[in-house]
Amino acid sequence: MVDVATTQLEIIECDYLVGCDGGNSIVRRKLGIRYRGDPHQEQAWAGGLTASTFLHAPDFYRKAIRGRPLCWQYMVSNPRVRANFVALDGKGLFLFSTRLIAEDHEKEKEVIDRRLRMCVGAEADFEYLGHFSWTAGQGLVADSYGSGRVVMAGDAVHLFTPQGGFGMNTGIDDAANLAWKLAALVQGWGGKNLLNSYSEERQPVAIRNTRAAQQMARRIGAEPVADEIESTTLKGEQARRKAAEFYMKFTETYGSIGIQLGARYDSSSIIVHDGLAPPDNHDQYIPTSSPGGRAPHIWLAKNQSLFDRFGRGFTLLCLTDNEGKATEFQNLAKDRGVPLDTLSVHSDDARQLYEADFTLIRPDQHVAWRGNIFPPDVDCLVSTVTGHH
Numbered sequence: 001m002v003d004v005a006t007t008q009l010e011i012i013e014c015d016y017l018v019g020c021d022g023g024n025s026i027v028r029r030k031l032g033i034r035y036r037g038d039p040h041q042e043q044a045w046a047g048g049l050t051a052s053t054f055l056h057a058p059d060f061y062r063k064a065i066r067g068r069p070l071c072w073q074y075m076v077s078n079p080r081v082r083a084n085f086v087a088l089d090g091k092g093l094f095l096f097s098t099r100l101i102a103e104d105h106e107k108e109k110e111v112i113d114r115r116l117r118m119c120v121g122a123e124a125d126f127e128y129l130g131h132f133s134w135t136a137g138q139g140l141v142a143d144s145y146g147s148g149r150v151v152m153a154g155d156a157v158h159l160f161t162p163q164g165g166f167g168m169n170t171g172i173d174d175a176a177n178l179a180w181k182l183a184a185l186v187q188g189w190g191g192k193n194l195l196n197s198y199s200e201e202r203q204p205v206a207i208r209n210t211r212a213a214q215q216m217a218r219r220i221g222a223e224p225v226a227d228e229i230e231s232t233t234l235k236g237e238q239a240r241r242k243a244a245e246f247y248m249k250f251t252e253t254y255g256s257i258g259i260q261l262g263a264r265y266d267s268s269s270i271i272v273h274d275g276l277a278p279p280d281n282h283d284q285y286i287p288t289s290s291p292g293g294r295a296p297h298i299w300l301a302k303n304q305s306l307f308d309r310f311g312r313g314f315t316l317l318c319l320t321d322n323e324g325k326a327t328e329f330q331n332l333a334k335d336r337g338v339p340l341d342t343l344s345v346h347s348d349d350a351r352q353l354y355e356a357d358f359t360l361i362r363p364d365q366h367v368a369w370r371g372n373i374f375p376p377d378v379d380c381l382v383s384t385v386t387g388h389h
């Protein structure tokens with residue numbers, strides 16, 4: 001590694017390397033791994049070169065909003081410009097995004113300035129605080145998440161279009177999935193299949209999530225803008241109402257709970273599946289303890305979530321009085337050094353939700369196994385969920 005400031009060469013040796021170095025990941029390129037998927041479709045909005053500008057524009061409220069309700073996001077849609085303002089502090093700081101075409105590149109700032117004034121509909125003072133351009137509408141996933149002891153997470157392995165807000169969230173979930181596996185390997189209780197399982201579990205989720213975001217981008221970008229939208233006539237009024245209805249109903253961008261909470265690891269080799277996974281529905285989340293999905297939440301008392309009581313390692317959730325059935329499993333986990341907390345909960349609601357006396361929850365809060373009795377070969381269960389098979 002060369003320190004650019006001093007040109008001093010420093011060599012760091014490590015057992016594992018995780019490339020979290022973004023869309024231009026050096027780690028990915030060094031490994032010869034490529035993104036695959038749909039690059040993007042050129043559209044008037046949400047597809048192609050887009051500029052995002054951080055600006056201070058307190059005038060925006062006075063000149064463009066003029067006493068109308070304050071919002072977090074403002075969409076501007078007319079035949080000349082489509083743009084989006086995201087309010088950052090409610091006082092005048094915004095992230096302003098607008099499409100650019102290749103010819104705009106040379107004079108980006110001027111173009112943005114002009115677009116901004118078109119959006120506000122009046123002269124207004126703006127202070128540019130920062131600016132970057134990026135490509136909207138992409139849905140790309142790396143064809144591999146690593147090689148040997150080198151793996152990657154976040155944008156280094158998936159590039160999203162922002163619709164839905166899944167990019168960073170998917171990266172954070174990569175980290176949650178990977179962190180306990182690396183800890184298990186470093187601490188010596190994890191098996192060699194753990195690193196394989198990272199890509200096995202996370203790559204399908206990235207493909208699913210990037211596709212969902214891309215579908216949203218195509219739908220919002222394809223929405224036609226009526227020529228008369230700015231006219232003061234009845235036709236203009238109707239066009240504005242229609243556009244407003246479209247944006248108000250475009251709730252999947254903000255209400256895609258199935259994407260956010262419903263990601264499952266149904267083809268994972270370190271999960272003991274029971275074939276009862278719910279259908280994958282992007283705008284609906286069905287809480288279930290079917291192995292592979294996120295452990296479902298339930299309130300145990302006022303302000304006390306079941307999640308607050310999970311351990312840092314694995315948690316064996318016992319929803320029965322007959323906890324003795326778990327002894328062999330607990331002892332075996334202890335002998336193997338697997339961090340395991342036993343959580344006994346006496347709640348009919350929780351038992352009904354989880355549909356099993358015992359549920360084994362991983363450190364990343366996904367369910368690894370469930371059942372009313374332990375399998376005859378408990379050793380095999382421990383080996384499977386810790387990646388030794």
Ligand SMILES: Cc1cc2nc3c(=O)[nH]c(=O)nc-3n(C[C@H](O)[C@H](O)[C@H](O)COP(=O)(O)OP(=O)(O)OC[C@H]3O[C@@H](n4cnc5c(N)ncnc54)[C@H](O)[C@@H]3O)c2cc1C
Pocket residue numbers: 020021022023025026052134153154155156160162164165166167168169170171
């Ligand atoms: C306009 C826009 C809106 C978005 N909105 C949302 C949203 O609402 N919700 C959401 O979940 N996501 C959103 N995203 C996506 C989100 O920003 C990214 O998915 C996220 O930032 C990726 O994080 P990362 O850490 O993987 O990569 P990055 O944020 O790119 O971080 C990588 C880091 O690695 C550093 N780096 C690279 N190479 C080296 C090197 N050789 N040595 C040292 N450091 C290096 C870089 O400098 C950088 O700091 C949005 C993206 C855009 C463009």
